[in-house]
Amino acid sequence: MQNTQIILNSRPNGMVEASNFTIQESTINELQDGELLIKIKYISLDPAMRGWMNAGTTYIKGVEIGAVMRAFAAGEVIDSKNDVFAIGDHVQGLLGAQTHAISNGKGLSKCDLSKGNLSWHLGILGMPGMTAYFGLLERGQPKAGETVFVSGAAGIVGSTVGQIAKIKGCKVVGTAGTKAKCDYLLKDCGFDIAINYKEEDVHAVLKQHCPEGIHIFYDNVGGPLLDTALANLAKGARVVICGAISQYNSKSMYGPKNYMKIVTARGHITGIIVFDFLERYPEAVAQLSDWLHTGKMNTKEHIFNGIDTFPSVLKKLFTGENFGKLLIKVS
């Protein structure tokens, strides 16, 4: 049986390009005791991938040149010599950007399809959903009546954060880069205010509509928008740094000039590394699934077909072209 794999061919110098990848065919090895074979159905495209393409180690080692690109993926077990995972099980984990994966079961989790579609287990019920859930609730500690400001709000993490904040009784404000995305935030996600940061003066809108200041800033974007948020903090504000997608393809990182606003606001800046909450994923999956099934929350997907689209699709995460959780459906 053949495996089609996306190989990291070169490291990007600035913006990620399709040419950073090659597509390779390889033969699938025979299973050893304890291993299982997964036929991958969906590959997740996540902003974190840009960091994984760099040399060196941050919270996780960079992908080696010539190796299969690291990726979250979900699929079905089609062969197993493993006691925990049986043929027919649906699973997800860091299976790589490929059509088939052999795993020893470590770091793999079963997807309960009664909780949601398989693809959701890579989105709102997967790593991005967990990041939103624990980042907002544990790091942000929202209280009813507070104002939550989310950047990159139309993304899978941002839209989930905003919807959870609404459920918790907060006033929710988000930024996005198109009118369609802003409409989605207002109409489908129940945001109170959506700001098109490409066309509106974010600072002025915040001053006008949030004179009480921001109690929680959940940042997916970084850059000057972070400074704007810092300039509008309420007393006791919590800034939760999740990502800085505006900066991942820059050669030099933008440092927030307004960082001392956290001092006068008597607030703090912290971050979310989702892997720290691994043991509590089931709790979050159950809660999010319940909110989804009872219509209190929705999620949006943006799906491309065929693994060969991977090299060109990844870039869409950073250009603002994608709208919804970006996935590749492996044919």
Add this chain to the structure above:
Amino acid sequence: MQNTQIILNSRPNGMVEASNFTIQESTINELQDGELLIKIKYISLDPAMRGWMNAGTTYIKGVEIGAVMRAFAAGEVIDSKNDVFAIGDHVQGLLGAQTHAISNGKGLSKCDLSKGNLSWHLGILGMPGMTAYFGLLERGQPKAGETVFVSGAAGIVGSTVGQIAKIKGCKVVGTAGTKAKCDYLLKDCGFDIAINYKEEDVHAVLKQHCPEGIHIFYDNVGGPLLDTALANLAKGARVVICGAISQYNSKSMYGPKNYMKIVTARGHITGIIVFDFLERYPEAVAQLSDWLHTGKMNTKEHIFNGIDTFPSVLKKLFTGENFGKLLIKVS
């Protein structure tokens, strides 16, 4: 009776200059009921003054052009129509840069000279000492065995922070800008490591001598040094922003490019506004006085004579020329 006053004449454009001030003679008004007259003996020169010279409001309103320059000062009550403060009492507060002050007693506190010299009540037993004490202990929460890194370590706040951290059983590392200051940190303040940031590679010294990383960074300086500290955080690190003296005279603030290191370190960035601990000052004064009198701690002063030196002396805070708590002794 005549009062000599330092007047804010113009706002600095970049570095503070002597020409931003004028000296004015005025007549002292007669006391109203509830008021007291203080003969000022010491005027404190503090980095915060640079911010007070700007227009606008941060945690406190900027000084108006033509007004007496805001300053902490200490002196003796020489006349009183106030029930709380009697002739002969020693007091300190925001009395302004002048030789005499009339106060209604609000915000004024008595200086217990058994706790330390009057001048100490503007330094280690005053606002800077309180900033060090509550900033380190409440915001930093040091634990024995942890590594505490202090920037601007030879200043009154930094040297006090480092000495408290040593008393609490921490490993203490500080930066300063001259060999004499580094020697002072090692010999008089008991620091484990003192780094001359003008001559040494701070990052390399930290990597070599603190491979365990920094658990608390107490920042008085800001700028690229903050980035160096962020790149060397230990897991669970607390960054306490006290000041950014390297930036106060800059026209644009330096933003820390490494701010996302707080995420991977699972730490947080917070700040200290000393006025939030006003009610607990007596506890800190008693503790610091005890440490000073039992030889567990020392403090250094840098005193200029005569109020007319004020305009030229203030700048020394920002050029690194001062060494010890900067004060003017009013003749």
